[in-house]
Amino acid sequence: MDTQQQYGDDARPVLEAPDIARVLTRIAHEIVERAKGADDVVLLGIPTRGVFLARRLAEKLESITGTKIPVGSLDITMYRDDLRMKPARAIGRTEIPGDGIDGRLVVLVDDVLFSGRTIRAALDALGDIGRPRAVQLAVLVDRGHRELPIRADYVGKNLPTSLRETVKVQLAEEDGRDTVLLGARPSA
Amino acid sequence: MMRHLISAADLTRDDAVQILDTAEEMARVADRPIKKLPTLRGRTICNLFFEDSTRTRISFEAAEKRLSADVINFAAKGSSVSKGESLKDTAQTLEAMGVDAVVIRHGASGAPFRLATSGWIDAPVINAGDGTHQHPTQALLDAFTMRRRLVGRDAGLGQDLAGKRITLVGDVLHSRVARSNVDLLHTLGAEVTLVAPPTLVPVGVETWPCEVSYDLDRVLPKSDAVMMLRVQRERMNAAFFPTEREYSRRYGLDGERMAKMPEHAIVMHPGPMVRGMEITAEVADSDRCTAVEQVANGVSVRMAVLYLLLGGNDSDSAVTHTRTEENK
Numbered sequence: 001m002d003t004q005q006q007y008g009d010d011a012r013p014v015l016e017a018p019d020i021a022r023v024l025t026r027i028a029h030e031i032v033e034r035a036k037g038a039d040d041v042v043l044l045g046i047p048t049r050g051v052f053l054a055r056r057l058a059e060k061l062e063s064i065t066g067t068k069i070p071v072g073s074l075d076i077t078m079y080r081d082d083l084r085m086k087p088a089r090a091i092g093r094t095e096i097p098g099d100g101i102d103g104r105l106v107v108l109v110d111d112v113l114f115s116g117r118t119i120r121a122a123l124d125a126l127g128d129i130g131r132p133r134a135v136q137l138a139v140l141v142d143r144g145h146r147e148l149p150i151r152a153d154y155v156g157k158n159l160p161t162s163l164r165e166t167v168k169v170q171l172a173e174e175d176g177r178d179t180v181l182l183g184a185r186p187s188a
Numbered sequence: 189m190m191r192h193l194i195s196a197a198d199l200t201r202d203d204a205v206q207i208l209d210t211a212e213e214m215a216r217v218a219d220r221p222i223k224k225l226p227t228l229r230g231r232t233i234c235n236l237f238f239e240d241s242t243r244t245r246i247s248f249e250a251a252e253k254r255l256s257a258d259v260i261n262f263a264a265k266g267s268s269v270s271k272g273e274s275l276k277d278t279a280q281t282l283e284a285m286g287v288d289a290v291v292i293r294h295g296a297s298g299a300p301f302r303l304a305t306s307g308w309i310d311a312p313v314i315n316a317g318d319g320t321h322q323h324p325t326q327a328l329l330d331a332f333t334m335r336r337r338l339v340g341r342d343a344g345l346g347q348d349l350a351g352k353r354i355t356l357v358g359d360v361l362h363s364r365v366a367r368s369n370v371d372l373l374h375t376l377g378a379e380v381t382l383v384a385p386p387t388l389v390p391v392g393v394e395t396w397p398c399e400v401s402y403d404l405d406r407v408l409p410k411s412d413a414v415m416m417l418r419v420q421r422e423r424m425n426a427a428f429f430p431t432e433r434e435y436s437r438r439y440g441l442d443g444e445r446m447a448k449m450p451e452h453a454i455v456m457h458p459g460p461m462v463r464g465m466e467i468t469a470e471v472a473d474s475d476r477c478t479a480v481e482q483v484a485n486g487v488s489v490r491m492a493v494l495y496l497l498l499g500g501n502d503s504d505s506a507v508t509h510t511r512t513e514e515n516k
Contacts, residue, residue, distance in 0.1 A: 088499040
């Protein structure tokens with residue numbers, strides 16, 4: 001997708017690669033602190049970019065704790081509440097680590113927290129897969145405008161936005177570079 | 189993605205690969221403690237079976253229920269059809285009851301197409317086999333099985349069957365499975381060879397995108413997959429071969445013949461198998477025979493088709509791939 005075309009000429013970066021690395025390091029430390037060592041943590045990224053963030057977090061957790069943290073992905077397409085409002089969507093990958101999630105602390109990882117509907121769907125999907133001890137949420141950006149009573153436990157950056165703006169996260173694994181762009185929503 | 193699934197020939201390569209990739213994800217649901225997704229909650233699907241079926245009907249029903257759809261099963265036997273009701277009246281009855289999709293199997297070739305294009309009913313129509321014409325979901329599950337076995341479960345994602353050599357053996361004349369497979373395998377880039385007695389090769393086969401051979405032993409060493417077809421006695425109205433024994437001797441697959449196939453090659457059968465006729469028990473029960481696997485894959489593939497046809501709104505636009513915060 002052409003970023004320039006989608007976000008207009010005024011899309012400005014609010015986080016650059018070093019900032020993203022720093023906030024992920026901080027979040028990793030916060031997870032270790034709250035989970036008292038991260039022994040039973042399982043990271044599940046929400047496709048597409050949540051998965052890459054989860055993998056990066058897992059690496060950072062491993063370097064802090066010295067233990068390997070299970071990491072997987074959780075696609076929520078089939079659990080969306082707006083399926084009938086748009087054409088069918090391609091399904092992403094769901095990969096649950098071998099030991100499952102029963103009795104573990106699942107940390108959901110996503111790039112942007114917005115309405116909260118994605119996370120609602122993710123909680124439904126988790127319920128069909130197992131019964132975690134607890135579920136927490138880590139996001140790179142919280143842009144506000146929640147439509148459900150959902151909040152993040154770990155936030156990279158709180159970004160107050162207007163509904164006329166768009167937030168676009170780009171990650172090296174998918175987009176060739178790390179950045180978070182804030183731009184005006186192009187008029188349809 | 190199209191609105192109906194009537195024929196395997198209607199699928200583009202990208203459509204087909206997308207269905208196979210989606211089916212891979214659906215297959216993972218079978219490994220979960222709760223084998224159900226809420227995707228089609230509140231949708232009503234009618235399985236309209238005018239012809240006997242075990243595998244296909246149960247497979248569609250399992251797929252529909254795994255996607256949380258409400259399922260209405262209709263079998264022509266014991267229904268108003270036996271009193272003389274026409275397909276049109278049955279369709280209009282279903283329309284009045286508000287079904288969201290119809291899965292139809294019919295003995296007459298073309299019945300699903302008629303249903304989809306007649307205006308009798310305004311719901312997506314999925315062909316579950318019509319006469320000797322088409323059986324698209326069977327071809328899709330066969331392709332899915334081949335891709336998994338010959339390319340790999342993960343390595344196959346996004347891939348087609350380019351360069352794979354597939355041989356279909358037996359009663360091609362009466363086989364909708366063969367027609368659908370020839371269409372789909374050609375679309376996916378495979379090289380298809382039909383092997384059959386001359387009496388069971390359809391007129392006009394030279395226009396099909398495949399080779400024809402009458403010598404099974406010569407084709408076997410050059411095959412990545414060999415699909416045995418059942419001799420369809422119920423559709424036969426003449427003597428197509430002298431005796432069953434002669435048919436088995438020339439076109440049946442036994443252990444000796446299987447040994448001529450390459451090490452990696454698989455034996456497929458759409459079912460129901462007639463052991464001792466087109467396939468011996470030894471071959472049917474061997475590790476190389478994927479008949480049971482094909483049944484399991486059938487549920488995943490049908491879930492994928494149902495999701496792609498019914499999972500979104502009714503717009504004809506392509507399946508969206510973008511996953512940004514804007515459309516979450």
